[in-house]
Ligand code: IMP
């Protein structure tokens with residue numbers, strides 16, 4: 001597995017520092033508000049686990065699983081919901097927790113979907129962002145860090161379901177996915 005790694009972009013220390021900063025911001029902004037964090041499976045699982053432990057408030061968690069329709073490796077913008085929320089959200093402030101925002105199409109669809117379900121508010125917390133790849137605007141209120149337009153894996157993020165268990169975020173050697 002490690003032989004496929006080109007470069008480590010964020011090591012464990014850097015990832016913990018990002019979670020700490022984001023958790024602190026969320027703690028300050030949501031004091032006294034009913035907060036539900038919605039993690040997008042499977043990629044956001046590891047980030048979510050570290051992030052919630054940096055939030056010093058009562059916070060509930062839930063998960064959604066989605067997949068893009070179609071055979072393309074690029075997001076199509078049409079999203080199929082594989083696992084929906086386990087609860088109603090009219091009385092909650094929502095933060096959607098994503099691993100990485102690329103074209104923005106997945107998140108754009110999900111935000112519309114959650115807003116239509118009348119949450120008190122809906123914001124986004126994303127660990128990684130690739131701004132040059134964006135096709136539709138998404139407001140990321142809580143952002144970890146911008147990364148260059150390279151394919152990355154680790155810390156929950158996969159290539160063909162592999163590499164999620166790497167404890168760092170890294171780029172893959174081209175021969176590992178071509
Ligand atoms: P978007 O709809 O194009 O923004 O898709 C975002 C989703 O694509 C992320 O949640 C990831 O699951 C996946 N993705 C985007 N970039 C990468 C990458 O570099 N490595 C692995 N998965 C990625």
Ligand code: MG
Pocket residue numbers: 040041042043044099100
């Ligand atoms: Mg994802």
